Amino acid sequence: MQEQFIKYLKNKSKNNTSFVDEMAGVLDIGYDAAYRRINLKTNLSLEESVKLAKHFKISLNKLFEIDSPDHIVVELPPLPKNEKGLEMWFKASLQNVLHLTKEKEAEFIYSGKDIPLFHLLTDSYLTRYKMYVWLKDLNEEMARTKISFDDWMKQIPVSLLNSAIELGELYKNINITELWSDNTVTGTLHQLIYYFEAGLVSKEVALKICDDIDLVIGHTEKMTINQSILETDRENSFKLYKCDLHVLTNSLMIVTPKQKVFYVPFTVLTYFKVEHEETCLLMHDFLRKQMSNSKLLVTAGEKDRTLFFNKIHSKIEITRQRIIREDAMTFL
Structure with a gap:
């Protein structure tokens, strides 16, 4: 699941220089630590996933879609009752x-x-x-x-x-x-x-x-x-x-x-x-x-x-x- 999540973040990234640097900055960790997470040698924590989701402006519900290809998440608007x-x-x-x-x-x-x-x-x-x-x-x-x-x-x-x-x-x-x-x-x-x-x-x-x-x-x-x-x-x-x-x-x-x-x-x-x-x-x-x-x-x-x-x-x-x-x- 982390592999698919990282790929999704890369596609959403607007950083023209380095995705590793961007991820390190978001998580406030070193370059090597960010690199290990991108290459799946270190697992992302829930807190780190939330930070990344906020930075890249994606819903954590998307993680469900990434891990479950046969299911999708939809968004509902508020119902105007008056x-x-x-x-x-x-x-x-x-x-x-x-x-x-x-x-x-x-x-x-x-x-x-x-x-x-x-x-x-x-x-x-x-x-x-x-x-x-x-x-x-x-x-x-x-x-x-x-x-x-x-x-x-x-x-x-x-x-x-x-x-x-x-x-x-x-x-x-x-x-x-x-x-x-x-x-x-x-x-x-x-x-x-x-x-x-x-x-x-x-x-x-x-x-x-x-x-x-x-x-x-x-x-x-x-x-x-x-x-x-x-x-x-x-x-x-x-x-x-x-x-x-x-x-x-x-x-x-x-x-x-x-x-x-x-x-x-x-x-x-x-x-x-x-x-x-x-x-x-x-x-x-x-x-x-x-x-x-x-x-x-x-x-x-x-x-x-x-x-x-x-x-x-x-x-x-x-x-x-x-x-x-x-x-x-x-x-x-």
Whole structure:
């Protein structure tokens, strides 16, 4: 196990001169003593392992992965159970990806069962509505009071909205690749009809949310054609694939020249964070295969691209008319 641990530390080391010197400095021991530990002639103590883990910024849970190739360790985020918790979730997400804006080759690959978070965090009715829905699912007290979206929107904390918008702005500085299907927007439209029919969203506001969804799709189409994130001075790429073969999952993979990490959702706004190298490689390979079996809409031809976006706009219009007429939806 120590041999695998030392190899892992060497890969994490940024010392361009001597790994032995770096290890000796961290453990406050001599060069020869550090050399003996690296060459397995002396065992690392638990205290020394903790010091090394802190220095190289790795979790000691990684030791479990190193010694048990058939098991992996995942990280869980805090569950946002109220407005303050949701604000902290946005801020924590911001810190998790802030450093990626400094890496030109960093890329997000998103498997979009639903509209990706990247598109939702703006100063809009849609953003406020999505936060309302998340909190309705997570906050038992809010669910019991049956507060409507129209009423909740009047008392939304400014700091909560600002933290959401700040995270949305950050995503504009990263290369984005997304996979969508014909049903990527359907879940959001279903959800809107549900809350409208339950009397928790007024007709006027529901129609404004439809308008916001329309704007998101129109903006996404422009980014798809331009192959870039719009409204930014940086040249960050945007690629959209239409996937017909596989079921999409709302999974996010972050790819940098040094590391791959992916996030797998399992409840509302909660996810498993996976850094296990071999598992990340498998996930990355799977996403690449999905792309190879999908249509890159910028090269698929104007007809295919136009049909795809027109179909989504048509679903939004049917939802809009359903809200106006209060009849049954027919597009599902």
